[in-house]
Amino acid sequence: MLRHYGVDLLDWHRGQLSSRRLSVLVRHLPRDSALIRALHGEAADWSVTDYLLASVVDQLAEANWMFATVNRDEDSEPLEFPEALPRPGDQPEAGPTHRAGAPTAEELTRFFL
Template structure:
């Protein structure tokens, strides 16, 4: 398809709009407009969120059930998200109530024990 056909009058504006609206999400135009974020679908983002939540859940379980004398476990690193910068690039939303950022984003063992008991 030659896009100059629109200029020459052989391709209607409606047909051109339909062709542009239905370009593939992972095509060259989407990659140019959205950079590497075009390579991730909604399913990919949801799967990364599930994996992050599972890692945090495992970290909480291991933190609560470890020996009192053992050194604290490292908080799991979230999967990096394409096309984002800052905390949202890593799938993090560390805001507390009313959008206030928590001073201690990672709870310690006593906070977790209090929460689960």
Template sequence: MDLLDWHRDRLSARRLTVLVRQLPHDSALNRELHGEAADWSVTDHLLAAAVDHLAAANWMFASVNSEEGDQPDPPAPVPRPSYGEETDKETPAQGSEPEAEEPAPSTVQLARFFG
């Protein structure tokens, strides 16, 4: 397809819009617009979430079964591509309170949860 057809009135603006919107996720345009995020599929996100959950479960198990002074550090999540959410978190909307981080559960709370 020749994009000059749009200027020659052989390709409508609607058809061009449909073609651009239906480009595959790994197309050059999507990579230019979204960067690394274009390479991540739903499967990749689900695998990263599964790894994070397994690491958290292993950390909880190790925290419950270790001495009070010998607690392991919490696991770091799998790095994911940025989608512009970091800028949203840094500048809260007008009139809204910034979200406070929840403290990590204590070993007593973890032991009570896992019974």
């Protein structure tokens, strides 16, 4: 509170800061505040725009993978499915490298032929 607003939290206890004003100040703390970092961890560093850009990059990588998979020689080895960009709070998954519901290389080949 003191760093961002210049308001001492003890002012609320002293009666110099109303509960409503304190509530408004806490609700509108910036993402780099200690409270927001304590509540949300690494996710506080990412905005909605950052998540959307990561999603766009993932979708573009998948589209490129689909194009390359469909247009490869039949005798060549299958291409690896691209990994998603890591997001804050994501845990590494053990198991298949592609997303649930994503088509396999064989399904794409059958679809486009």
